[in-house]
Amino acid sequence: NAGVTQTPKFRILKIGQSMTLQCTQDMNHNYMYWYRQDPGMGLKLIYYSVGAGITDKGEVPNGYNVSRSTTEDFPLRLELAAPSQTSVYFCASSYSGKQETQYFGPGTRLLVL
Amino acid sequence: AQSVTQLGSHVSVSEGALVLLRCNYSSSVPPYLFWYVQYPNQGLQLLLKYTSAATLVKGINGFEAEFKKSETSFHLTKPSAHMSDAAEYFCAVSDRPNTPLVFGKGTRLSVIA
Numbered sequence: 501n502a503g504v505t506q507t508p509k510f511r512i513l514k515i516g517q518s519m520t521l522q523c524t525q526d527m528n529h530n531y532m533y534w535y536r537q538d539p540g541m542g543l544k545l546i547y548y549s550v551g552a553g554i555t556d557k558g559e560v561p562n563g564y565n566v567s568r569s570t571t572e573d574f575p576l577r578l579e580l581a582a583p584s585q586t587s588v589y590f591c592a593s594s595y596s597g598k599q600e601t602q603y604f605g606p607g608t609r610l611l612v613l
Numbered sequence: 614a615q616s617v618t619q620l621g622s623h624v625s626v627s628e629g630a631l632v633l634l635r636c637n638y639s640s641s642v643p644p645y646l647f648w649y650v651q652y653p654n655q656g657l658q659l660l661l662k663y664t665s666a667a668t669l670v671k672g673i674n675g676f677e678a679e680f681k682k683s684e685t686s687f688h689l690t691k692p693s694a695h696m697s698d699a700a701e702y703f704c705a706v707s708d709r710p711n712t713p714l715v716f717g718k719g720t721r722l723s724v725i726a
Contacts, residue, residue: 504656531713533713535716540622540718540719541718542703542716542717542718542719543657543703543716545713548713558713590656590657592656592657601647601659601662602657602659602714604649604656604657604658605656606655606656607654607655607656
């Protein structure tokens with residue numbers, strides 16, 4: 501049982517490039533989330549999904565896109581990378597929303613130059 | 614809207630001393646409350662959670678937290694700090710079904726030998 505896995509671990513992008521951050525969970529969780537973490541700012545929710553085919557915006561969705569075609573996978577797409585997207589990105593999953601524990605992946609560190 | 618305030622972005626304690634990390638929440642309905650810990654270069658993992666069963670909640674690694682409705686607080690404590698407790702700690706709240714957690718900005722705990 502691998503839990504939540506994320507790839508890549510680290511990536512450097514040039515301004516204007518695009519990339520997809522991968523996230524997979526093997527716990528059959530309905531809910532999945534993408535957060536970004538910036539120093540001293542805590543975690544900010546980018547997008548979340550309550551099940552396959554259903555996604556919703558979080559607090560900071562601009563510049564990102566997501567899709568959820570399967571229960572297991574929840575990729576995050578950056579279309580036109582900007583320096584403001586330099587951050588550490590975490591994917592998480594849970595059985596449902598309100599009181600369930602969220603399980604986090606190890607994170608992807610992204611540097612946009 | 615729900616929100617979380619963590620007092621003190623950095624707390625430093627001596628090994629063996631009491632650890633007290635403060636968390637206050639804002640919610641219009643009874644909330645679910647969580648403490649997560651993040652060790653360097655890792656994702657977040659659950660320390661403990663309050664889901665209305667008991668106001669004093671015991672978690673992993675000797676940590677506990679007490680829900681105080683009158684003070685809208687959920688402070689995290691540990692009687693005796695260990696060097697391995699050095700990490701960043703996040704308080705989070707959820708008060709509505711099917712909505713993601715709202716995280717505080719985090720408190721970095723340093724333990725001095």
